[in-house]
Amino acid sequence: MxxxxxxxxxxxxxxxxxxxxxxxxxxHEFEHYYEALKCYKKEWLNLHGAHSSFNSRSSIMTAFWDIEDQRWCEECDEYVQQYYSLALLTDWQEIPEEMHRPAYDRQSDKPNHRACSIKKNKPQV
Incomplete structure (x- = not known):
């Protein structure tokens, strides 16, 4: 799936x-990869039209953002960038490398990596 x-x-x-x-x-859930890819492309175009910056990966994941869209993080005591993200997954995991799409590996701007430092440094369980 x-x-x-x-x-x-x-x-x-x-x-x-x-x-x-x-x-x-x-x-959105699909049984077939190419149906999911078609949906991803449609959603990508919609988000690209609405946001000034993006960073796409060949793993078929993209982060879109507007530099002004930030929120105050009480835990890390700073403003953090907010992202509108899109991902094509298989069974809730990153798709296998053989399904990556090199043409998607591009960006319009350097991401503002002011993400919550506490979340990033929290050990995964």
Missing amino acids: YQVVKMYGDMEPWWFLDGWKDDIVQV
């Missing part, structure tokens, strides 16, 4: 830190 997952939060989609699923705002 394949999932096209949209998220909103302070982590780019490739981190998969504890609690990453809490940032999910929408899920």
Whole structure:
């Protein structure tokens, strides 16, 4: 089973830190990879039209952001960037390397990596 997952939060989609699923705002599920890829492309174009910056990976994951979209993090005592993320997953895991799409490995801007340092440094269970 394949999932096209949209998220909103302070982590780019490739981190998969504890609690990453809490940032999910929408899920589309498909039995076939190419149906999921078609959905991913459609969602990618929608998000690209709405946000000024993006960073895509060949693993078919993208983070979109607007530099002004930040929130105050009480835990780490600083503003952290908020990302609209999109990922194509298989059984809730990163897709295998043989399914990566090199043409998707591109960016329009350098990500603002002011993500919550406490979340990033928290050990995974």
